[in-house]
Amino acid sequence: MSLHPDRLFPADERTRAIAREIHQRTTDLPLVSPHGHVDPRLMSENQPFPDPARLFVIPDHYLTRMLFSQGVTPDQLGVPSVDGSPSEVDGRTIWRRFAEHYHLFRGTPSKLWLDYTFAEVFGIYKNLNAETADEFYDHLSVRLAEPDYRPRALFDRFNIEVLATTETPIDSLDPHAALAGMAAGNGRRWGGKGGKVITTFRPDNLVEPDWPGWAERVKQLGEITGEDTSTFDGFLAALRARRQDFIAAGATCSDHGNATAGTVDDPVKAAQIFDRAIQGEASYLEMQSFPAHMLIEFARMSVEDGLVMQLHPGSLRNHNEWLYKGWGRDVGGDIPRATEYARSLKPLLDAFGNDPRFRLVLYTLDETTFSREIAPLAGGYAAVFAGAPWWFLDSPEGMMRFREAIHETAGFYNTAGFVDDTRAFCSIPARHDVARRVDAAYLSRLVADHRMTEDEAAEVAVDLAYNLPRKIYGLEK
């Protein structure tokens, strides 16, 4: 698969030429990755990647869900089962199965990302299919054994300026501490405050009392922080303390995957629910409302400690029961739901929406909210910014619709810039490449029909790719 230099640019020659010029201005900019799910041990341990199937197929639920949807079962793909029942272990067999079905991904972002990665990262310029499967496997395996393909070498080759991982408050920050101990050249360090790899504070598993093991995790948080988390005040104090640990490990953001964007500003009630939940006596509705209470508490903490709040609501988690029972969480079984922001966030925005110390980045899986709620909120509150199109919408068409629907109301400067949101480290350059090309394509249209000058568009392109994410996610220092 050769990568055409004009890929994702408008077909019209006049507009394409403009897109080329705009895009050219962003190609040498470092990658800024303020939100993602790469395992920090990848960087701290810097071990070679495993075989191609374990690197590319098994952990990527974009790929496995498409294969499931066409009848290839998780065990045939080596996805580890919950009960340890046997599944395919041979990397080459899994790879061949994947390659045979690669036509399913025609025209999808997954294929764009993989083809870019095969070509630009691994130097393979062929089409993957049943015939070429082994050739790919062999070529990739050779490369993965080379020192230049270790994670930290790739990190530098990818020109990543900063990469944020995501940890829960009870996760160990040891990998980040290890990284903080490593010099990275030019006076920077691999980890820690201002480091190349930083963490993000994601407390979902501590704010959903009906998530199995919640009380145990709350206790664990107490142990980590030395606070008495059997009371709501102690729980809040522990979270505040733990955020300081995260900040020391470089965190500039928190992240929240609540089911809805609901917020309730009633600390007394929140404390009552917490008490009842700890005692296992909270009702279903109380447990459902607790994350809405906690979102306000976390906003309050953000005003104090400066962590930028990211909100990712609207996913029906583990919708595919068969997948969930057999293979657990995060294997591709989530489905979006209609999501409401304006009324849901009002209590939070009443409290902090215009506070210069607070920043809230809103993401969505429900694109109807782009023009109806997110753009008006981002263009109407000092604290609110529109996050990059997320997950199912992180695609050329989805990104284009995001710009078309957001930009006229909120402008470019109330959008927070691209985040790759990936656990697939090798795909990071590919994802930024798509985002920069789609933004260049959108801007080129505005230039071609004389809504902007080319100079303005080029400046905006650089801001979207580099300056805005650095500024809005607090990465400038």
Add this chain to the structure above:
Amino acid sequence: MSLHPDRLFPADERTRAIAREIHQRTTDLPLVSPHGHVDPRLMSENQPFPDPARLFVIPDHYLTRMLFSQGVTPDQLGVPSVDGSPSEVDGRTIWRRFAEHYHLFRGTPSKLWLDYTFAEVFGIYKNLNAETADEFYDHLSVRLAEPDYRPRALFDRFNIEVLATTETPIDSLDPHAALAGMAAGNGRRWGGKGGKVITTFRPDNLVEPDWPGWAERVKQLGEITGEDTSTFDGFLAALRARRQDFIAAGATCSDHGNATAGTVDDPVKAAQIFDRAIQGEASYLEMQSFPAHMLIEFARMSVEDGLVMQLHPGSLRNHNEWLYKGWGRDVGGDIPRATEYARSLKPLLDAFGNDPRFRLVLYTLDETTFSREIAPLAGGYAAVFAGAPWWFLDSPEGMMRFREAIHETAGFYNTAGFVDDTRAFCSIPARHDVARRVDAAYLSRLVADHRMTEDEAAEVAVDLAYNLPRKIYGLEK
């Protein structure tokens, strides 16, 4: 009206040339029509079509509703009234009224279909308007009297491979039996299993207890099948038996026009509601929930007998009270509603969503669900496929938005292919022509901006037009 060979292709010359090449690959493929509303007696009796007004205007609620919306009343168009009050009977007068208002349809799919039909089927290459109305009427009348314009002759000229009609369980299958008795050349028969004209099992009028006459129809089902439909078990047995009759008449699918996509998996409760409904004692909410119970029962039957389930939810039927009271059902008075799939279908998907014996094709009138629910479900469950854009969305812009919103998450191979969904037999080639052109146009864009190769796109175009509907609607055998 001459038909431009590049109609519906992108304007950009580079992309248009690609679209031409892709489209060229599909032009000789037979038409596969797995979902529609043509009257089977049209084929079994093979009588000449009536006059142009009765063929084109009176039964087409796309046309009559547009005319109503501009003040032309149903009686002026000869739509038969509920109480038999007089309406226009002269075909020529109705035709002239229609022609005078033909400008209302500028740029709409109705005009695309009609202009194609006038030109390609009837050889009229003029614009229809007040001046040409009589010329059209005379020309069409002459043609309609010719043997080449009888339904079965047109069927073959249209190159239709298979056409599915839609019947309720209490409808007679005699026309299909008659067709099954007729040889159709090349070893095929006109009707019956594997025939050119097959039926579809559509049980809506038996699952809505508040639809007037329900209990009477349930009784009738008992008489047809010899089952005791006064009990829920007998009712289910009768439906199962009747599905076998439909399968013998060629059916490969069932179809369900429930108000919502709601499903409830609770056969005990379903039986209770059935009993109460038969006795006329069911509450409003019970009656409303019965279709949700039955959808699971029908899925269970599909797993046994292999009928592919089609679901068409989200229409507020007979919204226009004045039309409904005066002219009855299905005359253009329905309005879409916001529709939810992910939570509504969860019970059904928990039970059968990954079952290789089950197949569910989802349609919608609410295009917000394309990217938010239908694509993730089709791309995440083995049993689920995205149906073609339906009704108000069965249009060039609607189809393009469908591809743009569905494809990046679900790919092409989780979409079920085009269905014409029409009772207007003569418009079938026009509708497939539009669909194939729009798909070629979408694919040409992906080729032009280097997301696909032209070879891949051509293969996909053939799959969308022919292979996928045959496979997914069970028409391959």
Add this chain to the structure above:
Amino acid sequence: MSLHPDRLFPADERTRAIAREIHQRTTDLPLVSPHGHVDPRLMSENQPFPDPARLFVIPDHYLTRMLFSQGVTPDQLGVPSVDGSPSEVDGRTIWRRFAEHYHLFRGTPSKLWLDYTFAEVFGIYKNLNAETADEFYDHLSVRLAEPDYRPRALFDRFNIEVLATTETPIDSLDPHAALAGMAAGNGRRWGGKGGKVITTFRPDNLVEPDWPGWAERVKQLGEITGEDTSTFDGFLAALRARRQDFIAAGATCSDHGNATAGTVDDPVKAAQIFDRAIQGEASYLEMQSFPAHMLIEFARMSVEDGLVMQLHPGSLRNHNEWLYKGWGRDVGGDIPRATEYARSLKPLLDAFGNDPRFRLVLYTLDETTFSREIAPLAGGYAAVFAGAPWWFLDSPEGMMRFREAIHETAGFYNTAGFVDDTRAFCSIPARHDVARRVDAAYLSRLVADHRMTEDEAAEVAVDLAYNLPRKIYGLEK
């Protein structure tokens, strides 16, 4: 900023040439402005406009909300505060602040409108920024002092045929009476029935019992009309009488900004709620439902007196609490909400939806309703028309999506034509320019891909720009 003659036209040269031809047909047509918020005293008093900041920045909440969203506070922009606390008063200082932030508006409709106004109305062909701020301010100030820049001179220069203002029933109609006394050339008068400036009947502040001061305003209505508004019958009689005053002042329309599109046809219940509300005893739910009752009453009045009903639902008013408390209503703090039309309007449509004496123009802030509800309603009821894309959607991309989503179901002739909906008098030509260009661009695409002929498209363009709004808003006489 020079204005490119091809702005907003498709980039593809073939399509652009078509767009030019279509657009050319509309450039000399008078502007018809059937819905807006210009202060009628502007025209009746014809005083010079104030300084550039007071003309362009302070009253335009599109501009101030964008600046708030980036941390520029209302007091820094001279927005008058509720409690009279001091804010910037120096026009030049405010103007400079605005100019420094003008990059925030890149590619937005606000910038399109302003750049057009600077160039076409005031003859400034530069980019506004920090460097040119003073030059703009000086140039604009000089022009604003000239007689040719008085409101009525601009009105004629803008080629406005008719401009509708918006008044509440208790507003004075004196400015309109004054205008009715002034000859305007060609046998027309500036105001009154058939005048150049007419009013619109907007009773929102009389139908929301929980809007502070409601009972007082109801009393005031009684005083104006001489009716006893302490009873519901008297209240209705007063509204009917006041509508006659508005009709004498040229009104052809009423306008309704209800929170939802809900309607209830139950006059007995409405009277009970009114009585309880007058006595301060109405419940929250009763007060919330009163506008839904009143919408039916106003429709009933429309059937009698012929005022065309406009409905603008779906705004969460004063969502930004900080803005509302500090700077009051209508300063940019509203946020859209999901809006339902089909079930909400059913009682009203059951009563009058097919009545030839009634006309209802539906607007929305929720574009998901374009294809799902508004187009099917406009294309299915004789009385219903789709209003122009409103507020956040009154933008090139928003207008294009409106046409794409509405047109295939409702056609062009069930859309009501453009309304500028502005209080910014000087921006009126700019807004109509954008609308005519976007419609030409949409039509050019339909011509380029052979869905329409160029002749048809040119005729449609003229109808959209001129004939349809005149006809549908009752401005033909």
